[in-house]
Amino acid sequence: MKVTRATFNDVMVPNYNPAKMIPVKGEGSRVWDQDGTEYVDFAGGIAVNCLGHCHPAMVNALTEQGNKLWHLSNVFTNEPAIRLAKKLTDATFADRVYFANSGAEANEAALKLARRWAMDKHGAHKDQIVAFNKGFHGRTFFTVTVGGQPAYSDGFGPKPGGVEHVDYNDLAALEAQMSDKTCAVMMEPLQGEGGVISPDLEFIKGVRALCDKYNALLIFDEVQTGFGRTGSLYAYQQLGVTPDILASAKSLGGGFPIGAMLTTAAIAEHLKPGTHGSTYGGNPLACAVAEAVFDVVNTDEVLTGVKAREELFKSKLEELNQRYGIFKDIRGKGLLIGAELSDDYAGKARDFLNAGAEEGVMVLVAGPSVVRFTPSLIIPEADVLEGLARFEKAIAKIVG
Ligand SMILES: Cc1ncc(COP(=O)(O)O)c(C=O)c1O
Numbered sequence: 001m002k003v004t005r006a007t008f009n010d011v012m013v014p015n016y017n018p019a020k021m022i023p024v025k026g027e028g029s030r031v032w033d034q035d036g037t038e039y040v041d042f043a044g045g046i047a048v049n050c051l052g053h054c055h056p057a058m059v060n061a062l063t064e065q066g067n068k069l070w071h072l073s074n075v076f077t078n079e080p081a082i083r084l085a086k087k088l089t090d091a092t093f094a095d096r097v098y099f100a101n102s103g104a105e106a107n108e109a110a111l112k113l114a115r116r117w118a119m120d121k122h123g124a125h126k127d128q129i130v131a132f133n134k135g136f137h138g139r140t141f142f143t144v145t146v147g148g149q150p151a152y153s154d155g156f157g158p159k160p161g162g163v164e165h166v167d168y169n170d171l172a173a174l175e176a177q178m179s180d181k182t183c184a185v186m187m188e189p190l191q192g193e194g195g196v197i198s199p200d201l202e203f204i205k206g207v208r209a210l211c212d213k214y215n216a217l218l219i220f221d222e223v224q225t226g227f228g229r230t231g232s233l234y235a236y237q238q239l240g241v242t243p244d245i246l247a248s249a250k251s252l253g254g255g256f257p258i259g260a261m262l263t264t265a266a267i268a269e270h271l272k273p274g275t276h277g278s279t280y281g282g283n284p285l286a287c288a289v290a291e292a293v294f295d296v297v298n299t300d301e302v303l304t305g306v307k308a309r310e311e312l313f314k315s316k317l318e319e320l321n322q323r324y325g326i327f328k329d330i331r332g333k334g335l336l337i338g339a340e341l342s343d344d345y346a347g348k349a350r351d352f353l354n355a356g357a358e359e360g361v362m363v364l365v366a367g368p369s370v371v372r373f374t375p376s377l378i379i380p381e382a383d384v385l386e387g388l389a390r391f392e393k394a395i396a397k398i399v400g
Helices: 007-009 056-066 079-091 103-122 142-145 172-179 200-212 284-297 302-324 349-359 382-397
Strands: 025-028 032-033 037-040 094-100 128-133 163-166 182-187 217-221 243-247 257-264 329-335 336-339 368-373
Touching: 037 382, 056 172, 056 284, 079 094, 079 257, 079 284, 094 103, 103 128, 103 142, 103 182, 103 243, 103 257, 163 172, 172 200, 182 200, 200 217, 217 336, 302 336, 302 382, 336 382, 349 368, 349 382
Parallel strands: 128 163, 128 182, 182 217, 217 243
Antiparallel strands: 025 032, 032 037, 094 257, 243 257, 329 336, 336 368
């Protein structure tokens, strides 16, 4: 059956408005569409394809597991899930893992666990969740309400209660909001969707101290920052601040849907049998792929390679900026890079995304004025240079 982009509008719910072309094949950091046009992929499926497209280790893991066992439900456990959980707990602060299928579900589990922990240990009054303006935690009704972009949560009727927001990097505002009623603070250790905003070190240390003071849990949403994206397995490992609960997804599966919530044994105890669950969470196919991704990503070679690629990317973007003067800031950590457009181009990030696609390079936006780059963690230097050469053509077109 021949399908085109026009077919999309006839058969799909219109909540997405995808690009005109339809990608059909990917290899490493290159993608081809139905017409055979080639693109350099600096988007990586929104920070998902951490090993590029069709990495042999992932293809092998999926094929091997696909010939063994696909699914059983959580009435039974399975070897890939236990092995993956062991690897994740050995490599992090966590002692226990809950598997989900997406970032939103990992965060949903984190929020429910925090509420249950607080209710069990301190009583029903301790229900306040504090999160940050511009934060993004997913699209379930709880996570989108905790996210700090009301445009995403408005218009669906009454929202889950007990959720407050303050500005990121504003410790005084957080302190003013918190009390013994605070059950948890949820934050990204670098805001992705909100514009690629890094936390001040003092701020993030202060958040931890306030959580300790008020006996509240600190939840790090590492759905975007995790799994090597910032140059360590998780971003918290470079910040010197350890959360109580951590949500992981996106790069965890490298393109296969999986999410995970990591926490300590003492906190995990509060999700007793029957309190939470998912049909597919911990599915053997997903866990086998994630295990293969872990084995590649959690190595010095890949993690130091992220830092080298970050330097290359940022220095080349600076060069572009010297020639065209279009950015007022180039920021981010590892391969989560944001280039904020100068005032003349404010609000036009999507024009750059579209012009890039026309020139054969896929980039992302993070809000109206930030162009975002989240390529494969192992993107070859030649692809970085080629993609940025194409992006320069896109810039030249817009600047005129
Ligand atoms: C920080 C963060 N949390 C959660 C999510 C939601 O993940 P998912 O779309 O897999 O539900 C995203 C997705 O962009 C994200 O960037």
